[in-house]
Amino acid sequence: MKHIHFEEIPSTNLYLKENYESLDNLTIVSCDHQTNGRGRLGRSWIDNDDLLFSILIKEKLDNPTNYSLLIANTLLKVLSKYNPLVKWPNDIIINDKKVAGILLEGVTKDKIECIIIGVGININSKIFPDNLVFKATSLSLISNSNINKNKLLGEIMDQFLEDYNNYNNDITDILSNIKNNFYLSNKEVNFVYNNKKLNGIVKDIDKDGKLVVETKTGILKLQSGEVTLQNIYK
Ligand code: BTN
Numbered sequence: 001m002k003h004i005h006f007e008e009i010p011s012t013n014l015y016l017k018e019n020y021e022s023l024d025n026l027t028i029v030s031c032d033h034q035t036n037g038r039g040r041l042g043r044s045w046i047d048n049d050d051l052l053f054s055i056l057i058k059e060k061l062d063n064p065t066n067y068s069l070l071i072a073n074t075l076l077k078v079l080s081k082y083n084p085l086v087k088w089p090n091d092i093i094i095n096d097k098k099v100a101g102i103l104l105e106g107v108t109k110d111k112i113e114c115i116i117i118g119v120g121i122n123i124n125s126k127i128f129p130d131n132l133v134f135k136a137t138s139l140s141l142i143s144n145s146n147i148n149k150n151k152l153l154g155e156i157m158d159q160f161l162e163d164y165n166n167y168n169n170d171i172t173d174i175l176s177n178i179k180n181n182f183y184l185s186n187k188e189v190n191f192v193y194n195n196k197k198l199n200g201i202v203k204d205i206d207k208d209g210k211l212v213v214e215t216k217t218g219i220l221k222l223q224s225g226e227v228t229l230q231n232i233y234k
Pocket residue numbers: 010011012013014034036037038039040041043045052053054090091100101102103118119120121
């Protein structure tokens with residue numbers, strides 16, 4: 001993988017969005033600090049000595065949303081000693097708190113041109129904004145030691161490359177690993193679906209990667225992007 005590193009840029013996702021045409025498939029961009037880091041749902045992503053990177057995908061684009069699950073599975077493997085879980089489809093949870101977030105973005109013209117997989121892993125943050133303090137943690141807090149960010153990024157790149165090379169639009173194996181390490185299993189979730197606020201119990205992830213939720217009125221299958229899950233952290 002070609003690796004570009006910046007000390008500071010607005011956002012690694014934004015950098016790839018603006019430069020994807022001249023960059024190769026599997027280019028990875030990392031930085032020490034973002035001045036305009038972006039999270040899901042238009043939120044900002046505040047960093048503090050954390051691991052921030054984005055990977056450019058220009059091939060194997062048949063099912064773009066599969067890349068959330070692919071990278072989540074890579075992170076599960078690399079972080080396995082911390083017992084991570086996946087909160088479908090975009091967060092990595094350790095000890096009931098969020099340690100990493102994934103922001104998948106795409107560029108579409110007549111067809112899909114590329115996918116950008118943005119990842120932020122809380123590494124050395126020790127203090128979180130008041131509104132996050134009960135639901136975020138970092139690897140250094142969990143392990144009570146300092147984490148070598150470059151080494152961790154190297155491990156993630158190696159594992160992602162292997163997972164990407166093995167990937168051929170089929171997510172059966174990936175899903176089975178994610179289901180074995182699934183944070184939402186049997187949890188009650190509130191969500192917005194077709195502009196309605198609903199709730200239900202998470203039962204499964206189906207073969208296409210959709211979340212299967214049992215509601216009062218029956219089973220619903222939720223596609224990432226269609227729903228916002230609320231209040232699921234302890
Ligand atoms: C989330 O909301 O949980 C997703 C957060 C994703 C943050 C990462 S940090 C690197 C990349 N660049 C960005 O601007 N965002 C992603």
